[in-house]
Amino acid sequence: MVEGTEVVRLDPGHPDIAAVRRAAGVIRGGGLVAFPTETVYGLGADGLSAAAVERIFLAKGRPQDNPLILHVAAPEDAHRVALDVSACARRLMERFWPGPLTLVLPKRPEVPDVVSAGLPTVGVRMPDNIIALTLIAESGVPIAAPSANVSGRPSPTSADHVIADLAGKIEMVLDGGPTTVGVESTVLDTTSTPPGVLRPGGVTVEELRDVLGEVSVLSAESAARLEGPVPSPGMKYTHYAPKTPVVLVEGEPDQVAGRILREIQARHATGETAGVMCSCETEGLYRGQADVVRVAGSRRDLATVAAALFATLRLFDADGVDVVFAEGFDQAGLGFAIMNRLRRASGGRIIRAHMGTGVDPG
Numbered sequence: 001m002v003e004g005t006e007v008v009r010l011d012p013g014h015p016d017i018a019a020v021r022r023a024a025g026v027i028r029g030g031g032l033v034a035f036p037t038e039t040v041y042g043l044g045a046d047g048l049s050a051a052a053v054e055r056i057f058l059a060k061g062r063p064q065d066n067p068l069i070l071h072v073a074a075p076e077d078a079h080r081v082a083l084d085v086s087a088c089a090r091r092l093m094e095r096f097w098p099g100p101l102t103l104v105l106p107k108r109p110e111v112p113d114v115v116s117a118g119l120p121t122v123g124v125r126m127p128d129n130i131i132a133l134t135l136i137a138e139s140g141v142p143i144a145a146p147s148a149n150v151s152g153r154p155s156p157t158s159a160d161h162v163i164a165d166l167a168g169k170i171e172m173v174l175d176g177g178p179t180t181v182g183v184e185s186t187v188l189d190t191t192s193t194p195p196g197v198l199r200p201g202g203v204t205v206e207e208l209r210d211v212l213g214e215v216s217v218l219s220a221e222s223a224a225r226l227e228g229p230v231p232s233p234g235m236k237y238t239h240y241a242p243k244t245p246v247v248l249v250e251g252e253p254d255q256v257a258g259r260i261l262r263e264i265q266a267r268h269a270t271g272e273t274a275g276v277m278c279s280c281e282t283e284g285l286y287r288g289q290a291d292v293v294r295v296a297g298s299r300r301d302l303a304t305v306a307a308a309l310f311a312t313l314r315l316f317d318a319d320g321v322d323v324v325f326a327e328g329f330d331q332a333g334l335g336f337a338i339m340n341r342l343r344r345a346s347g348g349r350i351i352r353a354h355m356g357t358g359v360d361p362g
C-alpha cells in the first residue's frame with residue numbers, strides 16, 4: 001500500500017523537469033501518478049505492466065470490464081500499442097493530436113488484457129498538456145490512465161479533486177492547475193465503417209464529420225442509458241454524480257427556468273432545500289428563489305460550461321442542499337458532450353419542460 005500521497009506543484013507552461021522525471025520513475029517502478037491533461041486529470045500507470053494497471057482499478061474501485069485509454073507522447077508511438085493505424089486514423093491524428101480525441105485501434109498482443117478489458121482493441125490518445133507529454137516521454141512507456149476520480153464521481157478537473165478522491169491510495173499527484181477543456185476526450189471507434197463515436201467529448205461530432213464525412217453516433221439519450229449492451233463499456237455505469245441527487249431539466253431555456261422555479265417551490269413546500277446549476281444568462285431568475293445558485297458558464301460559449309461542469313457539480317456536495325436542478329443545454333457542438341455528462345450525472349432523473357410551462361411574462 002501507499003505510505004502517503006506526494007503532491008508536486010508544477011508550472012503548467014514550464015514544469016520542473018527534475019520533478020517530472022521523479023514521477024516518471026514512480027511510473028516505471030509500477031506506481032500510480034495522477035497528472036493533468038487538457039481534459040481532466042488522469043490516474044497513470046505503466047500501460048504495459050498488468051500489475052501496475054491492476055492497481056488503477058483497485059484505487060478507483062473501477063469495474064474490471066471497463067477498458068483504459070493508453071496515452072502516448074507522439075503519434076508514431078501509437079504503433080507500439082496498435083497493430084494497425086489506418087489511413088483514416090492517421091488523418092485524425094494529424095488534425096486532432098495532441099488533443100481530446102481517443103482513437104480505438106486494433107490492439108497489439110503486448111498490451112495486457114487488463115488494459116483493454118479483454119477487447120481486441122485499444123483506446124489511444126496523445127494529450128495536449130506539457131506536463132502529461134513530458135511525463136509520458138520520460139517514462140518511456142505508454143501510460144494507461146482513466147480519469148483520476150473514485151469510480152462514479154465527477155471527473156477531476158483540479159488536483160484538489162484528485163486529492164479529495166484518492167489521497168493515500170496513490171503515490172503522487174502532479175498539480176498543473178485546473179484543466180482547460182473540462183470534459184473527457186471523444187472516444188472514436190476507427191475499426192468500424194463508418195467510424196463511430198462511442199463517447200462524446202472535447203472534439204465535436206461536427207469537427208469529426210469535417211474530416212471523415214460520415215461518422216455514426218449514438219444519440220446522447222441512448223448513450224446515457226444505463227442498461228443494455230453498449231459499445232463503449234464505460235458508458236453503462238452511473239457516472240459523474242455528486243452525492244447530492246441531480247435532476248436535469250431539458251427544453252427551451254425560458255421554459256426550463258419556469259419549470260425549475262416551480263419544482264423549487266414544490267420542494268420548499270415539503271421542507272426541502274434546492275440548488276440550481278444554470279447559465280449566466282438565466283442566473284438572475286433564480287436569485288432569491290433557489291437556496292444555492294451556481295453558474296456553470298455561458299450558453300453563448302459552451303466551452304465555458306464544459307470547463308466548469310464537473311467542478312460545479314462537486315461544489316454542490318459542500319452546499320448540503322437536498323437536490324440540485326440542472327439546466328439543460330443546446331446539443332450542438334460541445335453541448336452534446338455536456339448533455340451526455342448531465343444525463344448521466346442525473347442517473348435518469350430527467351424532466352422535459354414543455355410549451356406553456358415557461359416563465360409567466362405577466
Ligand code: TXA
Pocket residue numbers: 037039040041042043066067068069100102104116119121122123125127145146147148183184185186187198199231232233234235
Ligand atoms: O480525456 C480523457 O479521455 C481522460 C484523460 C485522463 O485522458 N481519460 C478518461 O478515461 O476519461 P476513462 O477511463 O475515465 O474513460 C475511458 C473511456 C471509457 O468510456 C471506456 O469504456 C472507453 O474510453 N474505452 C477505452 N478503451 C476502449 C476500447 N478499446 N473500446 C471501446 N471503448 C473504450
Ligand code: MG
Pocket residue numbers: 146147155
Ligand atoms: Mg472516467
